[in-house]
Amino acid sequence: MLHFARWKVTLVLLVVIVGLLFSIPNLFSDQELQDDYPSWLPNSKIVLGLDLQGGAHILMQVEKEGIIEDRLEILRGDVRSALREDKIGYTGLAARDGAVQVRIRDITQLDAAREKLQDLVQPVSTSLLTGGGAMETSLEVNDDGLMRLVLTEEGITSRVSNAVAQSVEVIRRRVDELGTTEPSIQREGEDRILVQVPGLQDPDRLKDILETTANLSFRMVDTSMAPETALQTRPPLDSEILYEADDPQNPTAQENRVPYLVKKRVLISGDELDDAQPTFDSRTNEPVVSFRFNTSGAKKFARVTEQNVGLPFAIVLDDEVISAPSIREPIRGGSGIISGSFTAESANDLAVLMRAGALPAKLTIVEERTVGPGLGADSIAAGEIAGIVGAFAVVIFMIIAYGLFGIFANIALAVNVCLLLGVLSFLGATLTLPGIAGIVLTVGMAVDANVLIFERIREENNYGRSTIAAIDAGYSRALGTILDANITTFIAAVILFSLGSGPVRGFAITLAVGIVTTVFSAFTFNRLIVATWIKYRRPSNLPI
Structure with a gap:
């Protein structure tokens, strides 16, 4: 030895x-x-x-109610499509009280409707560990033709759990893009996420990055009527009023934001973005954000710009219009520039959000500490x-x-x-x-x-x-x-x-x-x- x-x-x-x-x-x-x-x-x-x-210590909670509302809205669309597919007459289709309800007009079609909607009753999980016995929804049928698809507790819990897991990954990408050192991002309990960023000098900027859902979409502006007219009367059924995003250089202008009448139909979603980077406009030297679509997004972008030359095109982030430029010519390269009242920091933050992707649900801050x-x-x-x-x-x-x-x-x-x-x-x-x-x-x-x-x-x-x-x-x-x-x-x-x-x-x-x-x-x-x-x-x- x-x-x-x-x-x-x-x-x-x-x-x-x-x-x-x-x-x-x-x-x-x-x-x-x-x-x-x-x-x-x-x-x-x-x-x-x-x-x-x-540094910063932030505890965030996934909004359970928002997840339920989104899931019910999806179920409502599925019910509509399923009944229309077999030409089953219905009325009173609505989502309320944790369920989607619809009334079948012809009682003789009730069995056909039951069979059709039963396909929407899916198990929460089919893994061997859970056994696949729990169902996400349950179907209730009354003799008078009223049918209800009710979200179960197991289904809600599963959706919240999945949203938390996805949110952790999105938050990690966002924080990493800020260039911070060794952040700690982890799940706390059933619906909370703990974010700790050592050495961070600007916790307010971190909060803005984390709280933004970053649901990005590209839509057409509705030119059938002026936004002011739509505000005084009622916008068309397939359109809605959205306001321009806040100007970081002029925070007092919130009440005077410009309204836009925007089509509800999403032509291209943020999921089809391949990259986004902050840069400067070569003509005005102002901060802008350049973006590039993936292959499928580039094809859609080219088709949309070819069909709508001369019309305004809205870039929407979390129900706020970032920019609404007019399409001067078809854009076939799959890339473009978002301009607006950006500072260098806000342009970088927007690029971070676009690259990291959207959160599956809204997050609220329940605890905040700065060490x-x-x-x-x-x-x-x-x-x-x-x-x-x-x-x-x-x-x-x-x-x-x-x-x-x-x-x-x-x-x-x-x-x-x-x-x-x-x-x-x-x-x-x-x-x-x-x-x-x-x-x-x-x-x-x-x-x-x-x-x-x-x-x-x-x-x-x-x-x-x-x-x-x-x-x-x-x-x-x-x-x-x-x-x-x-x-x-x-x-x-x-x-x-x-x-x-x-x-x-x-x-x-x-x-x-x-x-x-x-x-x-x-x-x-x-x-x-x-x-x-x-x-x-x-x-x-x-x-x-």
Whole structure:
């Protein structure tokens, strides 16, 4: 156990050197790394979490009522299509009180209508885990011809759950597009989403990005009557009144926004966008947003512009008209420009929303907190003090208890901490207050491994073995105990990471990485130090 081949010595030292190189950047500020630090050396740092560097904490809730209304509207259209397909006469088709109801005019067609609408009663899930027994809707039929498709609790719960899962992905794309570092976006309960963005300096901008549903559509402007006339009378059945979007440069103009009479029919949806980027108009040098459709969207865009040359074309975002330019000529390239009263920031935000896609449901903010950088600095200072005090106490104890071997253990302990910081820097992990607690716990675990080894060496020496034989047997027989203890702790860390969230996962990451570095430093590296000492000093007595 005390013999190291030359390649093993080289490998151990190489691991230690690489770990030190990855941990060193954490001693410098970002500006120093950019200006003075050699570019050919690793320069990634540990990312500080929300509780250490400040930032935004927002808890959002999916609006359940909006999901129900949208689902009922879809069901109402499905009922209409199903009955018209078989030419079944009906009246009173409406969506209310969590159900879609319709009355069949001819009672003799009631069985045919029942059979047709029964096809709309779909199971919530057909997976083996759920068994597929729960239905999203239930069909109620009265003898007088009244039929009702009622949304079940299981169906509503499933729709909300799916909306939350989709919203998490959309929010993650939006936040990532803002260029923030290590955001935490996770599900909370059945209908809530927690968003934490460390280091964010403009939480209001984040809220605007998150609250916008970003339901983008391209429609034609109805020129059959003036918008003012439609406001005074009634717009056509296939059209609606929409207002221009707020001008970020003139927020006082909200009451004087221009109305537009826009067709309800969506010609091209935002789902068919391939890309959107903020840019500047080459003629006016004003901020604009350029967009490009995918293949199917480009074909639709070309067909629409060919058929409507000279007519205004509305670009609608969340029921607000962003721009309504006239189509001067057919656009066959599948790309275009959205102009308006944009600033550089608002143009970038619109491009972010267009690229990330629309939320499946509206989100409302139910909790909002902003952690200042001053509080984070206090937390870091408190963590540093705790770490220094703990490390100092461990160093003193090891020297008093084990003398020279205690010094060897302290050297391995310092290498252990550097390796841990190096691995976290390499992974780009986020360090939180619980993560600092994990580092302190790693220090204690490393000491525990050394105590097991040294006490075993003492026992072997007391049994009358020689110094080298006692040391060799101590390392050999303590290895099994060290592995057992650390493997069980590692399994616990993996479970914490899998089932936990936020700070719990941060603690689990540092704990898991710390276990690996502890086994390496407390057993392998420390054993190399002792083997080197024996090789050159040839001790006759055990200084422990």
